[in-house]
Amino acid sequence: MNPKFLILLSILFIFYSCTPELPEKVQIAYDELPEAVDFNIHVKPILSDKCFACHGPDLAAQKAGLSLHTPDMAFIDLPNSPGKKAITRGNLRKSELFHRIISEDAEYKMPS
Numbered sequence: 001m002n003p004k005f006l007i008l009l010s011i012l013f014i015f016y017s018c019t020p021e022l023p024e025k026v027q028i029a030y031d032e033l034p035e036a037v038d039f040n041i042h043v044k045p046i047l048s049d050k051c052f053a054c055h056g057p058d059l060a061a062q063k064a065g066l067s068l069h070t071p072d073m074a075f076i077d078l079p080n081s082p083g084k085k086a087i088t089r090g091n092l093r094k095s096e097l098f099h100r101i102i103s104e105d106a107e108y109k110m111p112s
Contacts, residue, residue, distance in 0.1 A: 023102060039071050050111050 022030065037043070047068050048056070054063040065079030066086055074087045078096065088094035100110035 026102070044069070054111075 034042070051068050052058075053061065055066045055068045056062070057067065057069045064081075067073040068086065074097075075085060075089060078084045078086060081096065084094075084096050086095065086097045092098050097110075100108060103109040106112075
């Protein structure tokens with residue numbers, strides 16, 4: 001798993017804490033996070049590198065109707081999966097982003 005993407009996942013844990021069991025590499029990256037995490041400084045560059053090709057501000061390239069370039073867009077209901085959110089505040093287990101990052105299923109895992 002890409003170290004930068006592990007850092008992104010770790011940052012998400014700070015923003016939306018919950019207590020799922022973390023893979024060892026994710027726990028290590030989580031332990032190395034700064035005390036104060038800023039979306040534009042710590043999160044957005046990783047999303048830009050790993051996610052924006054399919055889920056960025058370019059509407060023509062966007063897949064599944066999901067945009068992650070602003071925090072607000074990441075919290076809305078997923079257009080193609082009613083009742084689910086990419087990121088659910090305060091509940092990592094209900095955050096599709098978390099499940100897709102750690103998935104072992106090549107058809108489900110993100111980034112693909």
